Amino acid sequence: MTLLTDYRSPEEIGRTEAGPRPLPPLGVQRPDQDAPTVDTVLANGLRVIAVRRTSVPMVELRMHIPFAGDAADHGAVSELLASTLLTGTARRNRVRFSTDLAKVGGDLSASVDPERLYLSGSALVEGTETLLDVLADAITGAVYPDGEIDRERDRLVERIAMARAQPRVIAREALQKHRYADHPFTKEVPEAAEVAQVTATQVRDLHARAMSPRGSVLVLVGDVDPAQAVAALEKALGGWTNDTPAHRLPALPVVSGGDLLLVHRPGAVQSQLRLSAQAIPRTDPRYPALQLANLVFGGYFSSRLVENIREDKGYTYSTNSSFEFTPGNATLLIDADTASEVTAAALLEARYELGRLALVPPTEQEVDSARQYAIGSLLITTSSQSGLASTLLAFAGVDIDPQWLREHPDRLRAVTTEQVAAAALEFFAPVNFTGVVVGDADLLTPSLSALGGVQLP
Amino acid sequence: MAVPELHRRTLSNGLRVVLAPDRSAPVVGVSVHYDVGFRSEPQGRTGFAHLFEHLMFQGSESLEKLAHFRHVQSSGGTFNGSTHPDYTDYFEVLPSAALERALFLEADRMRAPKITEENLRNQIDVVKEEIRLNVLNRPYGGFPWILLPPVLYETFPNAHNGYGDFTDLETATVDDCAAFFDTYYAPGNAVLTVAGDLHPEETFALVEKHFGDVPARPVPVRPSFAEPLPSAQRTGHHVDPHAPLPAVAVGYRMPDPVSELDAYLAYSVLSEVLTDGDASRLQQRMVHQDAIVTDIGTGCGLFGVPLDSRDPDTFLVTAIHAPDVSTQLVLDTLDEELDRLSATGPDTEELTRVTARWSASLHREHDRVSSRTLAFGAFELMYGRAELSAELPARIAAITAEDVAAAAKAMRPDSRAVLTVEPGSES
The missing domain is CATH 3.30.830.10 (Metalloenzyme, LuxS/M16 peptidase-like)
Known part of the structure; x- marks a missing residue:
């Protein structure tokens, strides 16, 4: 097929005889049904949230376990633990874990960050018991076979090299260091040299010490009766006990505004812009207004930042502003990846939009659009079992119960335009922000140095 | 797996319509799939199918630039589009109260997209940033979807880079866009799907109301992209x-x-x-x-x-x-x-x-x-x-x-x- 040779002009294509038509109004929204929920704490201290959502015959499991540590090599040991947690118990080797889960259409995986160990899995609903048995077997019986530790240690070193070749990882590490210096919260990727030194004994000791039900949360969502699900969890995990108190990370310093740091990445054709400022936790009464201010700024496509630097100027494919929830608090994070030749111009526009949000208050229309989006996207995200399970765990992680989530749309409806303007002025003022630029310094230095507010290498 | 409840109709302009009601949550999805992907783009215009996908978001007769995004999101919804070897899709997911709005938005750009020089230049810049992000500035960029086809295949449709060369993208014109739209974006070359919280008869009526007067145009004959198997490694x-x-x-x-x-x-x-x-x-x-x-x-x-x-x-x-x-x-x-x-x-x-x-x-x-x-x-x-x-x-x-x-x-x-x-x- 080749293109037609007889076609209309762009002007002819873009108009009809009838002319432009009016946008249809919204209909009446049917409310979501309240999903039956049990939110309880088992005798061993594990908090369990079980929710019935019957859309498909599956069950989704999400869990986190406090897993912070202050040893210099803690990140290396915990990464290796997460990579080998599901490779050996008295009853199962690596292959058995995988086959038992696959037979019930299931999977289960572990990951770790400086705060917590996460387990995430799913199975056909008739395989719920198997999924819980596999989980309990690993949590209470992992032996970390020497051979598995040796192989995963080598793979982990290779994976770290792969991660650190990614511009977004380079930018993330630079931002963490610039915001928080060497606070343990910043150690998201361990050093290869540290991983190479980790022994199986260290992994087993960390498991014995840190794998504790107290402070842990397990969310189960699916085509299940919540009370029966809790009973099944009690049966599977009731024998899991550990009274060692969880290690808490020291409080993070408050992010204060300052110069951006330029990080040199030779040969880069695009730069990573990352800006950050201190925000407030979800439980703060100002949070709903700040949530809407963030959307108006750059938190969704119809925002000032996207409309400016993407849809008007073409400086970026995607730019976003979001909350990052830290222990007991939160920060604002703005990111954009832009070609080297427009990086300084994109930074100029981002700063301009920060100042404009603080000083030129969002209109009622802007606030209303953000409000509808916040309410609608929460409805959409939580309409699937996996989305609901992940959302509930994320919220439980910052001490917010499922009831808070149900009430949040009303909280957003009550926010006034004046409250959004006040939150914008308080939190989005350009002086509050710091950050990093990662890119080819040889190309960026002249323009960034002219713009100012950037520490050059 | 349970057999989904499906309702089908074809409008007089050739648009195929599939409705899949499922009222387990008060949300609805609307998509339009056009039967053209990057295998169909002309030589010298690599990346054009994807670039054109971007332009379909840039306004239409009833919608100024930015209006599409704003109307979807201020109705509580999300949207996206993607270009595949053999088709291009556009979709919105919204609270079900916004169903008619989504149908209106898709119909307006199927009927009369506004293709302007300014928007074309802007989206060429955006697509180049997308390619820098996903291919040029990162490890294993384009591995294997851009790098392998020219080794396995010999003909242009199968072998070329679907993201496009910068030179081809930069020389694209609004005239190319008009030819591409009139060739491939006919209602008879598309499928409209609505799934989720909907009443079939009410939805068919809304579909007819908004898409019914999109004029029928000739549907292109789909070519075969077949080529012989490699005879050696x-x-x-x-x-x-x-x-x-x-x-x-x-x-x-x-x-x-x-x-x-x-x-x-x-x-x-x-x-x-x-x-x-x-x-x-x-x-x-x-x-x-x-x-x-x-x-x-x-x-x-x-x-x-x-x-x-x-x-x-x-x-x-x-x-x-x-x-x-x-x-x-x-x-x-x-x-x-x-x-x-x-x-x-x-x-x-x-x-x-x-x-x-x-x-x-x-x-x-x-x-x-x-x-x-x-x-x-x-x-x-x-x-x-x-x-x-x-x-x-x-x-x-x-x-x-x-x-x-x-x-x-x-x-x-x-x-x-x-x-x-x-x-x-x-x-």
Whole structure:
């Protein structure tokens, strides 16, 4: 097929005889049904949230376990633990874990960050018991076979090299260091040299010490009766006990505004812009207004930042502003990846939009659009079992119960335009922000140095 | 898997409509699939199908620039579009009160998109940033979906870069856009899908109200992209300045998914037997036992999504390995495992696992209204059967050990493409 040779002009294509038509109004929204929920704490201290959502015959499991540590090599040991947690118990080797889960259409995986160990899995609903048995077997019986530790240690070193070749990882590490210096919260990727030194004994000791039900949360969502699900969890995990108190990370310093740091990445054709400022936790009464201010700024496509630097100027494919929830608090994070030749111009526009949000208050229309989006996207995200399970765990992680989530749309409806303007002025003022630029310094230095507010290498 | 309730109609302008009510949540998905992808773009216009997808968001007769995004999001919804080898899709997911709005938005750009020089220049810049982000500025960019096709295929439609060369993108004109729209974006060349919280008759009435007067235009005759199988092993080499470790991609041709569906699905089962989970053959052998690769994956389709294009389609093997492991060792081990499978096929337990995992992953996919809507639309467009997505678990369960053995046997070294990626600079 080749293109037609007889076609209309762009002007002819873009108009009809009838002319432009009016946008249809919204209909009446049917409310979501309240999903039956049990939110309880088992005798061993594990908090369990079980929710019935019957859309498909599956069950989704999400869990986190406090897993912070202050040893210099803690990140290396915990990464290796997460990579080998599901490779050996008295009853199962690596292959058995995988086959038992696959037979019930299931999977289960572990990951770790400086705060917590996460387990995430799913199975056909008739395989719920198997999924819980596999989980309990690993949590209470992992032996970390020497051979598995040796192989995963080598793979982990290779994976770290792969991660650190990614511009977004380079930018993330630079931002963490610039915001928080060497606070343990910043150690998201361990050093290869540290991983190479980790022994199986260290992994087993960390498991014995840190794998504790107290402070842990397990969310189960699916085509299940919540009370029966809790009973099944009690049966599977009731024998899991550990009274060692969880290690808490020291409080993070408050992010204060300052110069951006330029990080040199030779040969880069695009730069990573990352800006950050201190925000407030979800439980703060100002949070709903700040949530809407963030959307108006750059938190969704119809925002000032996207409309400016993407849809008007073409400086970026995607730019976003979001909350990052830290222990007991939160920060604002703005990111954009832009070609080297427009990086300084994109930074100029981002700063301009920060100042404009603080000083030129969002209109009622802007606030209303953000409000509808916040309410609608929460409805959409939580309409699937996996989305609901992940959302509930994320919220439980910052001490917010499922009831808070149900009430949040009303909280957003009550926010006034004046409250959004006040939150914008308080939190989005350009002086509050710091950050990093990662890119080819040889190309960026002249323009960034002219713009100012950037520490050059 | 439960058979979905499907309602179909074809409007007088040729637009095919599929409705899939499911009232488990008060949200609705709306998608339009056009029967044109990057395999159809003209020579000298690489990347044009994708660039044009961007332009479809830039306004239409009733909608100024930015209005599409604003109307979807201020109704509480989300949106996106994507360009595939054989089709281009556009979708919105919204609270169900916004259903009519989404139909209005899709109809307006099907009827009269506003194509301007200013918006074209702006979106060329945006697409170039997208390519820098996903290809030029990162390790393994375009591996393997851009790098492997020119090794495995010889004709322009199958071999070229679907993201596009910067020179081709920069020289695109609004006149090209007009020709492309009038050739491929006729209502008779599209499928409209609505899934989720809806009443079929009310929805058909709304569809008629908004799409009914989109004028019918000639529907292009779909060309065949068939080309002969490679008659020898073809090889290619790529130097990646950002990659820390060497990588290899192996591409094999597959049966025609439309005319030989079950033979195609045998490759899908084979893929799972080879690399799905720690108990799979290549994970056990190559990652853990021989420890020669860091990671290995296999899949049907250039993007690892089975049944996402028509013939010819590609079976992929990709591996990342340590510098002291040779490509030949990776290939020899792969061939050894394929030989074992072609001799005896997978055992019953392996097949049972694949069936259960397929059912589960389809349930999970269908639980998200966006992926459910898009799956119905793509299957209706390419296979004429939206319900195929629900029938797949049963068809997968019917694939025998002999079928999988035959698929493994067909993956011969003398009829494949091998692409190696070497870390380092071009100089």
